[in-house]
Amino acid sequence: MAKSSSCTSLNSFFLISSILFASYMISSEAEANPPELNGLSYSFYSQTCPNLETIVTNHLTKVFQQTHWQAPALLVIFFHDCFVQGCDGSLLLDGNPGERDEPLNRGISSKAVKTIDELREIVHKECGRIVSCADITVLAARDAVFLSGGPYFNVPLGRRDSLNFSIEEAKNLPLPYNTTDVTLKTFESKNLDVTDVVALSGAHTIGRAHCHTFYNRVSPQDPTMDKTLAKLLNSTCPTTYSRNTFPLDFTTPQLFDNKYYINLINHQGLFTSDQHLFKDNRTKGLVEAFALDQTLFFQKFAHAFVKMSQLGVLTRNQGEIRAKCNVVNDERSVVKSFVDEIVQLPN
Numbered sequence: 001m002a003k004s005s006s007c008t009s010l011n012s013f014f015l016i017s018s019i020l021f022a023s024y025m026i027s028s029e030a031e032a033n034p035p036e037l038n039g040l041s042y043s044f045y046s047q048t049c050p051n052l053e054t055i056v057t058n059h060l061t062k063v064f065q066q067t068h069w070q071a072p073a074l075l076v077i078f079f080h081d082c083f084v085q086g087c088d089g090s091l092l093l094d095g096n097p098g099e100r101d102e103p104l105n106r107g108i109s110s111k112a113v114k115t116i117d118e119l120r121e122i123v124h125k126e127c128g129r130i131v132s133c134a135d136i137t138v139l140a141a142r143d144a145v146f147l148s149g150g151p152y153f154n155v156p157l158g159r160r161d162s163l164n165f166s167i168e169e170a171k172n173l174p175l176p177y178n179t180t181d182v183t184l185k186t187f188e189s190k191n192l193d194v195t196d197v198v199a200l201s202g203a204h205t206i207g208r209a210h211c212h213t214f215y216n217r218v219s220p221q222d223p224t225m226d227k228t229l230a231k232l233l234n235s236t237c238p239t240t241y242s243r244n245t246f247p248l249d250f251t252t253p254q255l256f257d258n259k260y261y262i263n264l265i266n267h268q269g270l271f272t273s274d275q276h277l278f279k280d281n282r283t284k285g286l287v288e289a290f291a292l293d294q295t296l297f298f299q300k301f302a303h304a305f306v307k308m309s310q311l312g313v314l315t316r317n318q319g320e321i322r323a324k325c326n327v328v329n330d331e332r333s334v335v336k337s338f339v340d341e342i343v344q345l346p347n
């Protein structure tokens, strides 16, 4: 008895000291926002569209009151846009097929894609056609985070919209079935480091997933999974083809908080790619640190979000400012581009 209790306290001593060590290592990194890339700026529209951010926030506040699930839907659109050919609005383009037809993008909500174009319409009415769909996508995701209870942070702007999209690159999106080893390599190829990966995975504190994305842990039953969660998943997903969904963070599904990490420690992660972060010795300490300190998670999330938001951006005279987010501008129509140019002048 005495032996087992001293053993427990020794274990918790090691746990606490390893957490403290992990937090020390993290906070000694630079805290400032990542430097802006050439062409992007935190004050890009301050003269030409000073109300841009207020317009986006006000409209989304209304949208989320009606349809709270659009917050996670907009956040994942940001990720899938930026990860494929950069943050250039390529995911928004209709195609036959387009990026959204790639199987890994099938969960992307076409309603949330429409919300981005609604925002574009309101913004262009006020400021003219000077704000890109790529920038609106980033702002919408930033707002989705803080309107769900997460951190508020500034994002650099000035992205332009792509003239094309890439189905091939969309096949490189990370898979929920893969282990941390694979996930880290996927993100490393975009210059996102271990801390970025663990922090960004915390986006899975809101939103939901379809059965086929986690069925590999339902059947065969993953014996390491918490039994309560295992039962719930088993009854939600009779087969992998079931259309049902389950919350990514079933403890607080609509709140952007650090419960995702606490769930991982409790063996209540949904995807293999989530739960394995608490196994791999490069990421386990970070999971513990974020579970212990939500402020630290918020800091690291904001930092990684801004980094991701600068992936492969088009700036200055590259690409275009789309008049509608789902189609490239028709450059063949002289009349139309003449009208576009007039609209483009800031008041």
Ligand code: HEM
Binding pocket: 071, 072, 073, 075, 076, 079, 106, 107, 108, 109, 174, 175, 176, 177, 183, 200, 201, 203, 204, 206, 207, 208, 209, 210, 211, 213, 248, 271, 273
């Ligand atoms: C680490 C690698 C990642 C993997 C393997 C992954 C995989 C997935 C999968 C399979 C889904 C469910 C899709 C569906 O069934 O419709 C999902 C949902 C989601 N993911 Fe990720 N994801 C990753 C990283 C990220 C990142 C970096 C973000 C954003 C910063 C993010 C944000 C989300 C959100 C918000 C949802 C919920 C979407 C909704 O409710 O509509 N994920 N993810």
Ligand SMILES: *[C@@H]1O[C@H](CO)[C@@H](O)[C@H](O)[C@H]1NC(C)=O
Binding pocket: 163, 164, 165, 166, 167
């Ligand atoms: C899209 O356009 C860019 C810039 O012109 C080009 O480098 C890229 O190869 C194009 N991608 C596809 C898939 O056509």
Ligand SMILES: *[C@@H]1O[C@H](CO)[C@@H](O)[C@H](O)[C@H]1NC(C)=O
Binding pocket: 175, 177, 178, 179, 182
């Ligand atoms: C990632 O998961 C997929 C699907 O389960 C699997 O086919 C693939 O081999 C995994 N990738 C690696 C590098 O292990």
Ligand SMILES: *[C@@H]1O[C@H](CO)[C@@H](O)[C@H](O)[C@H]1NC(C)=O
Binding pocket: 221, 230, 231, 234, 235, 238
């Ligand atoms: C899952 O449900 C099936 C019946 O649908 C049942 O046979 C099986 O025992 C359940 N497994 C768990 C772990 O609850």
Ligand SMILES: *[C@@H]1O[C@H](CO)[C@@H](O)[C@H](O)[C@H]1NC(C)=O
Binding pocket: 281, 282
């Ligand atoms: C992680 O584990 C591997 C073997 O599983 C070991 O070789 C390595 O030294 C460990 N790294 C750390 C930082 O503990």
